Amino acid sequence: MTLAAVEGQPRAVESLSAALRSGQLHHAYLFGGPEGVGKERTAEAFAQALLCLERPGEGCGSCAACSRVARRNHPDVTWLMPEAVAVERGLAGRSDFTGTPSRELKVEQVRALQERLSLRPLEAPRKLAIVVAAESLNTQAQNAFLKTLEEPPPDTVMVLLASAPDRLLPTIRSRCSKVHFGPLPTALVSERVAQARGLDASTAHMVAVMAAGSLGRALEMDVKGLARRAELIRRFEEVGSETRRLLRFAEEFGGSRQDAEDALAVLQLWTRDVALAKVGAEGLANTDLAELAREVAERTTEPALHRRSARIESALTAITTRNASPRLQLERLLVELMEER
Numbered sequence: 191m192t193l194a195a196v197e198g199q200p201r202a203v204e205s206l207s208a209a210l211r212s213g214q215l216h217h218a219y220l221f222g223g224p225e226g227v228g229k230e231r232t233a234e235a236f237a238q239a240l241l242c243l244e245r246p247g248e249g250c251g252s253c254a255a256c257s258r259v260a261r262r263n264h265p266d267v268t269w270l271m272p273e274a275v276a277v278e279r280g281l282a283g284r285s286d287f288t289g290t291p292s293r294e295l296k297v298e299q300v301r302a303l304q305e306r307l308s309l310r311p312l313e314a315p316r317k318l319a320i321v322v323a324a325e326s327l328n329t330q331a332q333n334a335f336l337k338t339l340e341e342p343p344p345d346t347v348m349v350l351l352a353s354a355p356d357r358l359l360p361t362i363r364s365r366c367s368k369v370h371f372g373p374l375p376t377a378l379v380s381e382r383v384a385q386a387r388g389l390d391a392s393t394a395h396m397v398a399v400m401a402a403g404s405l406g407r408a409l410e411m412d413v414k415g416l417a418r419r420a421e422l423i424r425r426f427e428e429v430g431s432e433t434r435r436l437l438r439f440a441e442e443f444g445g446s447r448q449d450a451e452d453a454l455a456v457l458q459l460w461t462r463d464v465a466l467a468k469v470g471a472e473g474l475a476n477t478d479l480a481e482l483a484r485e486v487a488e489r490t491t492e493p494a495l496h497r498r499s500a501r502i503e504s505a506l507t508a509i510t511t512r513n514a515s516p517r518l519q520l521e522r523l524l525v526e527l528m529e530e531r
């Protein structure tokens with residue numbers, strides 16, 4: 191995976207490639223942007239470009255140095271991550287730590303890193319430190335890290351990856367060259383998620399829209415609830431003012447907390463689709479229901495759609511935070527919407 195092969199982040203890749211071409215490297219970079227948009231892959235590709243034996247400054251992805259970077263065992267690249275993340279990734283076992291693996295990056299970890307960075311590189315002309323989830327550095331650890339940024343060891347490049355860079359001290363941020371990562375294009379996420387999970391095109395598109403440009407989130411998302419998406423939406427629109435249908439809908443889709451949450455998430459996106467159809471905009475999440483979205487848009491008003499959206503949101507909040515009955519919340523939502531018609 192070379193820098194040139196990183197998809198969907200042209201600005202970030204270009205700024206790093208420009209630094210590599212000019213040879214004017216900063217000693218620290220802060221990759222900021224949402225979870226699951228390729229910050230870590232880009233850091234890996236950047237490390238390869240810096241250490242590659244075949245195509246220095248670009249990375250070939252296949253020489254001994256590039257392969258070791260990819261396998262996370264290049265002796266001159268130190269990856270730092272919270273213990274809990276290392277356990278989740280199978281890089282460490284729970285028994286490796288005393289007590290519960292921490293979600294924070296601790297000062298001891300920063301000190302160990304500093305010790306390694308104080309030594310000469312073992313193989314490559316320079317050494318790298320890549321800090322995964324840098325926003326989890328606790329205050330003490332951030333203060334310790336700050337010292338390294340203030341007096342960077344020679345031949346060292348540090349890369350901090352953060353999905354919430356504003357949780358880092360301003361003094362840390364100001365000492366890093368910032369590289370911004372935006373959400374990935376929906377079409378790219380949709381294509382990748384369809385491939386990886388074997389989803390049909392319209393479900394993959396829906397997942398991509400719900401994941402808001404994060405491939406990571408799209409790959410992890412529970413898609414069971416989406417399988418009956420089209421049926422759910424059609425039935426929702428057919429409820430009309432028939433109490434019998436209303437009750438059956440709530441019973442069927444509010445069987446469990448998870449079912450109701452999935453259903454409400456689908457209905458929320460559907461409401462957004464209808465609002466888009468109302469103004470003739472593109473970008474529907476439910477591409478296969480465009481016709482129905484237009485029909486519903488014709489018989490409803492924009493304020494009504496806003497209210498619908500707010501009611502769906504409050505039903506969702508009631509279920510997730512107040513432990514309300516999922517079925518009763520769906521019933522209530524439908525009754526309220528019915529009364530508005």
Ligand SMILES: [Zn+2]
Nearest residue numbers: 242250253256
């Ligand atoms: Zn290489």
